[in-house]
Amino acid sequence: MALSLTFVREINQVLFIGNSGVKEVILNRPQKLNSLNHEMVSQMKEGLTLYENEPSVKLVILKANGKAFCAGGDVISVITSSVAGHWTYPASFYKKQLMLDHLIATYKKPMVCLINGVVMGGGAGLSMNTTFRVVTEKTVFAMPEASIGLFPDVGASYFLSRLPGYFGDYLGLTGTRLNGAEMLKCGLATHFVPSKKLNLLENALQSITTADMSTIATLIDKFTDEIAYLKEDSPLRRLDTINKCFSKGSVEEIVRSLEKEIEVNGAEKWIADALSYIRASCPTSLKIWLRSVREGRGQSIEQCLCRDYNIACHFFRRTVSSDFYEGSRAKLFHKDNKAVWDPPKLELVSEEMVNQYFREVEDDNWDCLQLPHRSSISKL
Template sequence: MALTLTFVKETNQVLFEGNSFVKEVILNRPHKLNSLNHEMVSQMKERLTLYENDPSVKLIILKANGKTFCAGGDVISVVTSSIAGHWSYAASFYKKQLTLDHLIATYKKPVVSLINGVVMGGGAGLSMNTNFRIVTERTVFAMPEVSIGLFPDVGASYFLSRLPGYLGEYLGLTGRRLNGAEMVKCGLATNFVPSKKLNLLEKALESVTTSDISTITALIDYFTEIAHLKEDSPWKRMDTINKCFSKGTVEEIVLSLEKEMEVDGAEKWIADALNSMRASSPTSLKIWLRSVREGRVQSIEQCLHREYNISCHVARRTVSNDLYEGSRAKLFDKDNKAMWDPPKLELVSEDMVNQYFREVEDENWECLQLPHRSNLPSKL
């Protein structure tokens, strides 16, 4: 894997604008799909802490420049740094990112996310636990981490596990994309506002002088429209999704989907789900299924603690090299021919999966320490 380094410092990767009452936090790395790096996460955490403690600030708007809201964490820089240096770099970045996600999820003032474009991975961690999650016809949501040897993290085992039925299992195991209408329908988003009205909504929000939720809700509702589902929406297949993705193991889920294919081979979404799962890391699939199941009955803090442990094991290669191999295949060489190890679901033992859920035994490792926060996260 060839590594390329640049010594040019990126500036203004996050913009902080607004007035004395309303502050705007703007992701400003459009050439990199607004993917999050250590500097961006550090700046946002510092500034949001200041805003929360400033009594004059009443509302936060979270948005992005460019056509993408946020395509996730900057996996390329994390993997490159870990290979060139030490796996604990990835742990350091991830600890900072999860601390920011926790701050936003428990923020004491209303936060409005304007999600006009692609939102994946780390972008979902920033936005999915805010009070108001505004989407448009341009919005695309996905958690495709299993395709590169990772797993849906950044609190996904909390917010995806609280979706109706077994939709969370489905989204995490297949990386299936949802549009804005589907996000509203399942509860990932709170409002659908056409992109042509977004600037008007933003200007209206900038005039807010209160943190009163009902006042902000009424203002957003004025611009909200009903979004209609497409015929091939997974929301219209929930009976089958629940039937298949409620199974106890990934192997049983695959078998159930294969049986559905025999009954109705014309169902393209089933073939897509199977193809996606077969191309993904078998280890990552098993990690996600267990993670989302545990997340259903856990707090946001418990979910973030668990996800941090798992991610550190992934970066450290405690059990498998899949993150680095998946990144090579998808992000570096782009041959889409990852050689997963183990290569098959049946070769990923329960003991191997269990290791990811234990604390890391390494002198360079410390568990995630989250500050006590009195505010509970917004319910999906």
């Protein structure tokens, strides 16, 4: 794996602006699709903590510059730091990222997230637990981690497990992309605002003088007068079939159920796409996600984030295999899309292999994630 280094320091990767009552936190790494690195996470955590403790601040707006909201964590920097140093380097960054996600999920003041563009992986961790999640016709959501040998994380087992039926299980196993209308219909978003009205909404929000949730919701509602229509081929229109197939107890059973659907009802595109993604993705990652999302249904955000940290550290440390590094090589470095997974097939991933990822890491350099006890305002 060839690594390249640059010593040019990126500046102003997060911008903090606003008036005394309304603050804006703006991701400002558009040339990298606002992918999160250690500095961005550190700055955001510091800024948001400051705003939370400032009595004059009533509302925080979270947004991004460029065509993407946030395409995820900066996996390339995670891989390079690990390969060039020690597996605990990415673990340190990841711990801080999860602590930021927890801060946002338990934030004591209303937060409006304006999601105009791609939101994946780490970007979902930032946005999906904010009070108000505003999407547009340009929004694209996905959790494609299994395709690079990781798993849907950053609290996905919490916010995806709470979607209708087994729709969240489906999203994590298939990497399916949703548009803004679909996000609104399934509950990932609270409001759909046409992108041409986003600046008007933002300007209106800056005049807010109260932290009252209903007042803020009423203001946002004024800009949501266009109906968000579901496309005819939207997977949300196939929720009955998704529930039937993705409620099965194992990934292998889910695959067989999808194959049977094709035999009985013909090859619908969404089923073919789902099977294609599953067959190309890391078998171990898929099994980890299914167990994780099932456990997450009855757990708190804290439990889900702590489990994510455990699992990810096993991936970083290569406790069971090097799938995360191999998947990143194939997708992000060499870009040949020819990852060689270990094990290579679902049926070869034993229950004991999966169990290992859910145990604490036995390493002198490792401690489990400790999250502070926080009570937050209620979310919509």
